[in-house]
Every structure is written in structure tokens, then in C-alpha cells.
Amino acid sequence: MPTLIIVAVVLVLLTAFVIGVYNTLIRLRNQVDNSWSQIDVQLKRRHDLIPNLVETAKGYMQHERGTFEAITQARSQAMGAKTVGDASRAEGALGEALSKFMLVVENYPDLKANQNFLSIQEELTSTENKISFARQNYNDQVLFFNNKIQMFPSSIVANTFNFGKRDFFEIENAAEREVPKVNFS
Amino acid sequence: MFELIRANKRNSIILMVAMGACLLLLGYFIGLAFFGPKNGFTGLIIATAVWLVLTLISFSSGDQILLAACKATPVTHDVHPQLFNVVEEMKIAAGLPAMPKIYIINDPAPNAFATGRNPKSASVAVTAGLLGRLNRDELQGVIAHEISHILHRDILFVTLAGIMLGSIVLLSQVFLRSMFYSSMMGSRRRYSAGGRGGGQAQLIMLVIAIIAAILAPIMAYLLYFALSRRREYLADAGAARLTRYPEGLASALEKIANDPAPQLAAVNKVTAPMYIVNPFKKKKAMKLSDLSSTHPPISERVRILRNMTHGASFKDYSDAYSNITKTKTVVPPAALTKEDIALRQASKEAEKKQQLEKQMHQVGDIMRKVNGFIFLTCVCGLKLKVPPNFKSKKVGCPRCKQILDLPDK
Known part of the structure; x- marks a missing residue:
């Protein structure tokens, strides 16, 4: 009889442990997904800002057709990207095009003084920052999640329920590795 | 991160219990002195009731009261787009569930604070002086410090502990003043006029109550200040980790400390610990400042942040802290896991060369x-x-x- 009680107690404790770990893993995985969507939101925001930027700058920079085309093309490629790999490559190219554009802006003091342009500049700077902070947060969450599913004892539960490792969001393009400095001053 | 939050919560509970004991003891002694030797519990009940009412109020609308006391106005995105953007950047970096509400305090003295019940309903308030004086990187550092307070659940603690402190001060003030006035009026107090032979014991109780009424607020202040200083260090560490750029906060703190503007207008002893930098301007010849100051010395905070040359994790901050202060670290050991967090460069627009x-x-x-x-x-x-x-x-x-x-x- 006593052995039966002991077995029952152990079983109950074990079940409680498994449920606890399972719920933690689910919570962590949701956090990873959520921080991924944050990156997505900011990338979309960047795409939305570019037409405004081009529209405002066009009047001042009539002789820079090539620069505008480069940006517009990079944007449409980034928007059309289907896989994560494609997206990060296209976003890298877009970042490069943007920073080139910013260099050209240096030659147009009138544009730099335009109130409308200044506010777009602030939004764009902030969006670039938000992208890098969202990526930072995503990678933190992924590290935390991966640690949890690889470490004993939670690794047992993770293996049983097929929790797979998540990938870090690395930048493939070397130029993107340095966050594009949106800089008009 | 979670370990740090858990340790912080535990500390909050310990502090609340200690301050609660202070409050109840004070109530008990005042009860003894006011209502006679058998009625200490009446005082206890009154003290508890005062505290309970204040706590309920502070839970339901404490942040609103504090913001109103600091004369903070809620603002829209148009008033200062950069402030909104920087707060959102830090909200994303910290992974907060919701965007904090943003307030501006109409005051030229640079300062900032955060308040609220939990990360879902938090508020950040900055003064107009801060916005005018800091560049983007510095503003980011300050906001990251405030967001760290939110993330570490310091905001609820400061509100609750402030209210507890407030009730202790209130009780002892009411008691001491009533003593003072009744003795001034020369009226014989009703409890000593009873003539039930308890006069001697009553007098002793009275002396104890007066001593308790003087000591309790001091005790509570010291407890409160000790923990709020630790939290400032931890929020600095959190800010460095969020921005990956300790220099931003360091130079912001330096600018705030050396600001020529007069001290913040709407400030008092209870709201002071909320701010990023002690809003009271230093008076000369203050000797007890080490024990009673709510904030660690700014020069020390700046030196610690500048000493973080290897990375931006809590471990790096803790090493820098030990280097500078030659004492044990303030960061709870559970948060000191090895993290590889590289520092970032200053953004180029940072240089605002302005008069x-x-x-x-x-x-x-x-x-x-x-x-x-x-x-x-x-x-x-x-x-x-x-x-x-x-x-x-x-x-x-x-x-x-x-x-x-x-x-x-």
C-alpha cells in the first residue's frame, strides 16, 4: 500500500513538472513569434515611408534620377520577397540604397532645411533604429528559447513535444551588418 | 532578465513587510498613548485603515495622482515626434507589451521619471528642459533607464512604498502635532484625567509613543532610500543593455548634473526617488547625504557606465561597478549569466553643437x-x-x- 502512495505522488509531481515546463516553452515560443512580427511591422513601415521621401525630395533633386530609381527598385524587391532569406537580402540592398541617397542629399542644403523633409528624416531614422532594436529583442528571445529547449531537464519535455530550435535573425549582406546610418546633418 | 525581476519582486516584498511593521508598531504605540494601556489595538486598527485606504487609492489611480502632483501634461505625437519615436524604440528593445503613455513636465530643469502599475499601463514623464538639452543618443539613454524601471517592476514598488512612507509620516505628524497643540493649550489630556491610577504607566507609554513617532519615519526613509538607490544602479545597467550604448546615458547624466537651471518646481520628498536624477539641488554642508540620499552620486554612475568597455550585458555592468566602487556588485547573482552583447557606435547625428x-x-x-x-x-x-x-x-x-x-x- 505505501509503495502505491509513493508511486502516485511521484506520478503527480512528474505530471505537474511536465505541464509547467510545457507551458513555459509555449510562452517563450509565443514571445519569439511576437518579436518576429515586431521586425515585420517596422520593415513595412520603412517601405511605406520611402514614397513620401522620394516625393518630397524630387522637387529639389531633379538631376538625381538614378538615385531615385535605385531606391524605388530596391523597395519593390524588398516588398516582393517571399522567404526570410530573400527578405533579409532585399532589405539589406534597400538599406544600402537609402544610405547612398542620404549621401547625395548632403549636396542639397535647401532640401535639408525643408520642414517636411526633416520630419520624414526623423521618422526614417527612428524606423531604422526600431528595426535594429526589434532584431536585438528577437535574437535575445531566440537565445532564451534555444537555451531552454537544449538544457536539462526542460530538454526532455522539448524533445518529447518536438519544440524545434529557432534561427537568429542575422544579416546576410555585410553592408547591412552596419545599420544604415540615416544621417542628414 | 527574469531572474532580476524575480529578485526585485522579492526585495520589494521584504521592504513592504519591514515598512508595514514600522507602521503597525507606530500605530500600536500611538494607540497606547491616546486611548489608554488596554487599547493599543485601536491604534493598530486605525493605522491599518489609513494604510489600506491609501493603498487602494494608489492601486487604482496612484500614477495619475503622482503625475498630477508633478504637473505633467499628456502630449500627442505632434508636440515632440522624436520623444515618441525614442520611447517606441525602447519599448521595442525591451519587448514591453504596450506603449507607455507619454507626459511632458513644463519645467526647464532636465529630469525624467516613470510610473504605473505594471508594464501594460505605464507612463513616462520627461521635463521640457530635458528634451531641449539632450541629443538623440542621450535622450535614448534616459528613456531606456525609465523603461528599465518599468521592465524591472520598480514603478509599482516606488508607488506603493511611497504611499506607505506617506502614511507613516502622516500618522506621526498628526500625533506629534496633536501632542504639541494640546500641551500648548494647557488642557489636561483626557486619558491622564481618568484618575484610574494608571497615570505613571500612561506617561511612559506617551514617551515611547513620541519616540516611536519620531523614529518610525526616519527608519522608513532609510529603508526606502537604501533600496531605491540599488534600483537606480540596476536601471542604469538595464539602460546600457537595451541601448547597447552606455555612453549615451553617461553623457546625459553629466549634462543633467551640470545644468544651470533652477531645481524642479513641483517636487517633494515622496516623489523625489522616482526621478532619474535627484531633483533636489545640493545644499552645501550636507553630511548625512550618504545614508539619506535617494540616488547614488552621479559622478559615480557616469564613471561606471564609462568603464563598460567590453560589452553591454549585466555582467559587464557588474564588473565595471566593482571596478569603480571597490565593493560587491549590486546586480543579483542570478542575473549574471554570461551574455555576449557588443557595444554599438554613436549615431553620427549625435553631435548637436548648440549654444x-x-x-x-x-x-x-x-x-x-x-x-x-x-x-x-x-x-x-x-x-x-x-x-x-x-x-x-x-x-x-x-x-x-x-x-x-x-x-x-
């Missing part, structure tokens, strides 16, 4: 915007600032005499 005069001009503009002034630019290039109580729909430019239309609110 103090121009910065003060900007501070004025921000304060006007908060107060609902309308900003117009005339075709001749003159900037008009129209006060909100301006009645007419049109305004004449003082330079080129052109008539301008005012936009509707």
Missing part, C-alpha cells in the same frame, strides 16, 4: 507647444507663436504685415 542659449530657446518652444500654442511660419520666414487664448481667426505678421489664417484646433 546653451539656443537650447533654452528650444525648451521655451516645447513648453509653449505643450500649453497649446499654435506655431505658424509666415511667407517672410518669421515664426509666429500664437497663444491658445487668442480669439481671432486671423493674425497679422509683425514683420511683413501679411494676414495669416490660423488653423482650426
Whole structure:
């Protein structure tokens, strides 16, 4: 009889442990997904800002057709990207095009003084920052999640329920590795 | 991160229990002195009731009361887009569930604080002076410090502990003053007039109560301050981790410390620990400042942040802390896991080479915007600032005499 009680107690404790770990893993995985969507939101925001930027700058920079085309093309490629790999490559190219554009802006003091342009500049700077902070947060969450599913004892539960490792969001393009400095001053 | 939050919660509970004991003891002794030796519990119940009512109020609307006490105004995105963007950047970096509400305090002294119940309903308030004086990286550092307070659940603690402290001070003040006035009026107190032979014991109780009434607030202050200083260090560490750029906060703290503006107008002892930097300007010849100051010395905070040359994790901060202060670390050991977090470079636009005069001009503009002034630019290039109580729909430019239309609110 006593052995039966002991077995029952152990079983109950074990079940409680498994449920606890399972719920933690689910919570962590949701956090990873959520921080991924944050990156997505900011990338979309960047795409939305570019037409405004081009529209405002066009009047001042009539002789820079090539620069505008480069940006517009990079944007449409980034928007059309289907896989994560494609997206990060296209976003890298877009970042490069943007920073080139910013260099050209240096030659147009009138544009730099335009109130409308200044506010777009602030939004764009902030969006670039938000992208890098969202990526930072995503990678933190992924590290935390991966640690949890690889470490004993939670690794047992993770293996049983097929929790797979998540990938870090690395930048493939070397130029993107340095966050594009949106800089008009 | 989670370990740090858990340790912080535990510390909060310990502190609350200690302060609660202070409060109950005080209530008990006052009860003994006021209502006679058998009625100590009446005092206890009154003390508990006072505390309970205040806690309920602070839970339901403590942040609103604090913000109102600091004269903070909620603002929209248009008033200061950069502030909104920086707060959102830090919200994303910290992974907060919701965007904090943003307030501006109409004061030229640079300072900032955060309040609220939990990360879902938090508020960040900054002064107009801070916005005018700091560049983007520095503002980011300050906001990251405040967001760290939110993330570490310090905001609820400061509100609750502040309220507890407030009730202790209130009780002892009411007691001491009633003692003072009744002895001044020369009236014999009813409890000693009973003539039940308990006069001697009553007198002793009275002395104990007076001593308790003097000591309890001091004890509570010391407890409160000890923990709020630790939290400042931890929030600095959190800010470095969020921004990956300790220099931003370091140079912001330096600017705030060396600011020539007079001290914050709407500030008192209870709200002081909330701010990023102690809002009371130093009085000379303060010796007890080490024990009773709510904030660690700024120069030390700056030196610690500048000593973080290897990375931006809690471990790096803790190493820098031990290097500078030669004492044991403030970071709880559970949060010291090895993390590889590289520092980032300064953003190039950071250099705002501006004269103090121009910065003060900007501070004025921000304060006007908060107060609902309308900003117009005339075709001749003159900037008009129209006060909100301006009645007419049109305004004449003082330079080129052109008539301008005012936009509707």
C-alpha cells in the first residue's frame, strides 16, 4: 500500500513538472513569434515611408534620377520577397540604397532645411533604429528559447513535444551588418 | 532578465513587510498613548485603515495622482515626434507589451521619471528642459533607464512604498502635532484625567509613543532610500543593455548634473526617488547625504557606465561597478549569466553643437507647444507663436504685415 502512495505522488509531481515546463516553452515560443512580427511591422513601415521621401525630395533633386530609381527598385524587391532569406537580402540592398541617397542629399542644403523633409528624416531614422532594436529583442528571445529547449531537464519535455530550435535573425549582406546610418546633418 | 525581476519582486516584498511593521508598531504605540494601556489595538486598527485606504487609492489611480502632483501634461505625437519615436524604440528593445503613455513636465530643469502599475499601463514623464538639452543618443539613454524601471517592476514598488512612507509620516505628524497643540493649550489630556491610577504607566507609554513617532519615519526613509538607490544602479545597467550604448546615458547624466537651471518646481520628498536624477539641488554642508540620499552620486554612475568597455550585458555592468566602487556588485547573482552583447557606435547625428542659449530657446518652444500654442511660419520666414487664448481667426505678421489664417484646433 505505501509503495502505491509513493508511486502516485511521484506520478503527480512528474505530471505537474511536465505541464509547467510545457507551458513555459509555449510562452517563450509565443514571445519569439511576437518579436518576429515586431521586425515585420517596422520593415513595412520603412517601405511605406520611402514614397513620401522620394516625393518630397524630387522637387529639389531633379538631376538625381538614378538615385531615385535605385531606391524605388530596391523597395519593390524588398516588398516582393517571399522567404526570410530573400527578405533579409532585399532589405539589406534597400538599406544600402537609402544610405547612398542620404549621401547625395548632403549636396542639397535647401532640401535639408525643408520642414517636411526633416520630419520624414526623423521618422526614417527612428524606423531604422526600431528595426535594429526589434532584431536585438528577437535574437535575445531566440537565445532564451534555444537555451531552454537544449538544457536539462526542460530538454526532455522539448524533445518529447518536438519544440524545434529557432534561427537568429542575422544579416546576410555585410553592408547591412552596419545599420544604415540615416544621417542628414 | 527574469531572474532580476524575480529578485526585485522579492526585495520589494521584504521592504513592504519591514515598512508595514514600522507602521503597525507606530500605530500600536500611538494607540497606547491616546486611548489608554488596554487599547493599543485601536491604534493598530486605525493605522491599518489609513494604510489600506491609501493603498487602494494608489492601486487604482496612484500614477495619475503622482503625475498630477508633478504637473505633467499628456502630449500627442505632434508636440515632440522624436520623444515618441525614442520611447517606441525602447519599448521595442525591451519587448514591453504596450506603449507607455507619454507626459511632458513644463519645467526647464532636465529630469525624467516613470510610473504605473505594471508594464501594460505605464507612463513616462520627461521635463521640457530635458528634451531641449539632450541629443538623440542621450535622450535614448534616459528613456531606456525609465523603461528599465518599468521592465524591472520598480514603478509599482516606488508607488506603493511611497504611499506607505506617506502614511507613516502622516500618522506621526498628526500625533506629534496633536501632542504639541494640546500641551500648548494647557488642557489636561483626557486619558491622564481618568484618575484610574494608571497615570505613571500612561506617561511612559506617551514617551515611547513620541519616540516611536519620531523614529518610525526616519527608519522608513532609510529603508526606502537604501533600496531605491540599488534600483537606480540596476536601471542604469538595464539602460546600457537595451541601448547597447552606455555612453549615451553617461553623457546625459553629466549634462543633467551640470545644468544651470533652477531645481524642479513641483517636487517633494515622496516623489523625489522616482526621478532619474535627484531633483533636489545640493545644499552645501550636507553630511548625512550618504545614508539619506535617494540616488547614488552621479559622478559615480557616469564613471561606471564609462568603464563598460567590453560589452553591454549585466555582467559587464557588474564588473565595471566593482571596478569603480571597490565593493560587491549590486546586480543579483542570478542575473549574471554570461551574455555576449557588443557595444554599438554613436549615431553620427549625435553631435548637436548648440549654444546653451539656443537650447533654452528650444525648451521655451516645447513648453509653449505643450500649453497649446499654435506655431505658424509666415511667407517672410518669421515664426509666429500664437497663444491658445487668442480669439481671432486671423493674425497679422509683425514683420511683413501679411494676414495669416490660423488653423482650426
